[in-house]
Amino acid sequence: MEIAFKQRLHWLVLHGFVRGVASFGARRGDLQARLIADPSIKADPVPFYEEVRARGPLVRSRIGYLTADHAVGNELLRSDDFRVLSLGSNLPAATRWLERRARDDLLHPLRPPSLLAVEPPDHTRYRKTVSSVFTPRAVAALREGVEQTASSLLDQLSNEPGVVDIVDRYCSQLPVAIISDILGVPHADRRNILQFGEFAAPSLDLGLTWPQYRRVQRGLAGFNFWLDEHLRQLRRSPGDDLMSQLIQTAESGSQETYLDKSELLAIAGLVLAAGFETTVNLLGNGIRMLLDAPEQLHTLRERPQLWAGAVEEILRLESPVQLTARVALHDTEVAGRAVRAGELVIVYVAAANRDPAVFADPNRFDIERDNAGKHLAFSGGRHFCLGAALARAQGEVGLRAFFDRFPEVRAAGAGCRRDTRVLHGWSTLPVALGPARSMTHAR
Numbered sequence: 001m002e003i004a005f006k007q008r009l010h011w012l013v014l015h016g017f018v019r020g021v022a023s024f025g026a027r028r029g030d031l032q033a034r035l036i037a038d039p040s041i042k043a044d045p046v047p048f049y050e051e052v053r054a055r056g057p058l059v060r061s062r063i064g065y066l067t068a069d070h071a072v073g074n075e076l077l078r079s080d081d082f083r084v085l086s087l088g089s090n091l092p093a094a095t096r097w098l099e100r101r102a103r104d105d106l107l108h109p110l111r112p113p114s115l116l117a118v119e120p121p122d123h124t125r126y127r128k129t130v131s132s133v134f135t136p137r138a139v140a141a142l143r144e145g146v147e148q149t150a151s152s153l154l155d156q157l158s159n160e161p162g163v164v165d166i167v168d169r170y171c172s173q174l175p176v177a178i179i180s181d182i183l184g185v186p187h188a189d190r191r192n193i194l195q196f197g198e199f200a201a202p203s204l205d206l207g208l209t210w211p212q213y214r215r216v217q218r219g220l221a222g223f224n225f226w227l228d229e230h231l232r233q234l235r236r237s238p239g240d241d242l243m244s245q246l247i248q249t250a251e252s253g254s255q256e257t258y259l260d261k262s263e264l265l266a267i268a269g270l271v272l273a274a275g276f277e278t279t280v281n282l283l284g285n286g287i288r289m290l291l292d293a294p295e296q297l298h299t300l301r302e303r304p305q306l307w308a309g310a311v312e313e314i315l316r317l318e319s320p321v322q323l324t325a326r327v328a329l330h331d332t333e334v335a336g337r338a339v340r341a342g343e344l345v346i347v348y349v350a351a352a353n354r355d356p357a358v359f360a361d362p363n364r365f366d367i368e369r370d371n372a373g374k375h376l377a378f379s380g381g382r383h384f385c386l387g388a389a390l391a392r393a394q395g396e397v398g399l400r401a402f403f404d405r406f407p408e409v410r411a412a413g414a415g416c417r418r419d420t421r422v423l424h425g426w427s428t429l430p431v432a433l434g435p436a437r438s439m440t441h442a443r
């Protein structure tokens, strides 16, 4: 098949078809269809969460089920009756066949062998290999690196105390620098990686427009090509980074941790991309929320021991990953309703995180909330976020260092939300930094 035709066909089958169904369903008030077709939900999803919740713990829609209920979501994420979604696997049989023929073989976060799209036994083996390198000890040791990197990025900002886009200058730079250090990515490649990530970020969304799809494909292709070369380079001359260790573990010959080349590429790619595409949102959301709630920021300045809890509350209220999906492995029952084998359930974790049955006065931002950590922002069960500890460390250290350095910082404009549905954050956030505090007096 000619490449341009193949791409068009792939888009049509995977996204065009869903867009058609969604815009038809949305006009008839179908909730999940509206989630795909209605751009206002991206900008302000809270009224939508409440609508889903008002219709019950499990809501039927044209494309599957939807839940905003904390107990149901929590159970689904841990259930052995469900598996993760693999892109295209839920299409009707004939369309699924077409999708397979038309797809390219680029890495995709929602297609095997990505960790996010596989289940045991492969998932167990992949996870074991990565966890043997990404140990809690290795992650704890990285915390110091986070402090140093945050501090040197803030040094650069201290020399220009005007209005800056804090997403571009800090929130995106910190995670990419940290994960790049961990994975042995040379400094010169980091801008490129951010660019690939920006292009590919909507790859987690369904119902992309043709221009969005093409941008995603460009991002995935650039990333795939670069990563392949990067792994080759590390194989030739390993460093003391975790990626070099991962390659050695994966190729050492032990059956339990063996990964073939495509598995290694997919896992390395996911860890790298998940490492910066999500944490940027935690930092941006956190800065914005605290600028909008000066009394909470004041409390944090008085009692810095509250920072860890504040990060949990930020993750709860403005979850950087808004939703995930599961597919029933066989006929089963959820919240008293029959769900048939192959049916899809969207777990709206951001909505579950505002469930009044778990969180009192759920829409209130309260850094002292004692059960904020019950949120599902990092998912749950087998697929619980592998980078949660690192993300928490970056949130805590990165936000605290920022507000310590710029005590008079304030918002300088509305900013722009990212144009993604699953990933939730700011693409630009202008702030007036004000004078920088000398760090010898800061703590």
Ligand code: HEM
Pocket (backbone or CB within 6 Å): 084, 115, 116, 117, 127, 179, 270, 271, 272, 274, 275, 276, 278, 279, 282, 319, 320, 321, 324, 325, 377, 378, 379, 380, 382, 383, 384, 385, 386, 387, 388, 390, 391
């Ligand atoms: C605030 C930041 C982050 C958030 C909100 C977040 C959220 C999530 C969520 C919701 C999932 C599971 C999706 C599902 O169940 O379908 C996940 C999985 C994953 N995350 Fe994160 N993540 C963050 C940061 C990171 C970082 C820093 C890394 C890498 C160091 C990372 C690596 C991964 C990986 C490899 C998986 C796949 C795990 C599996 O499927 O077994 N994440 N993340």
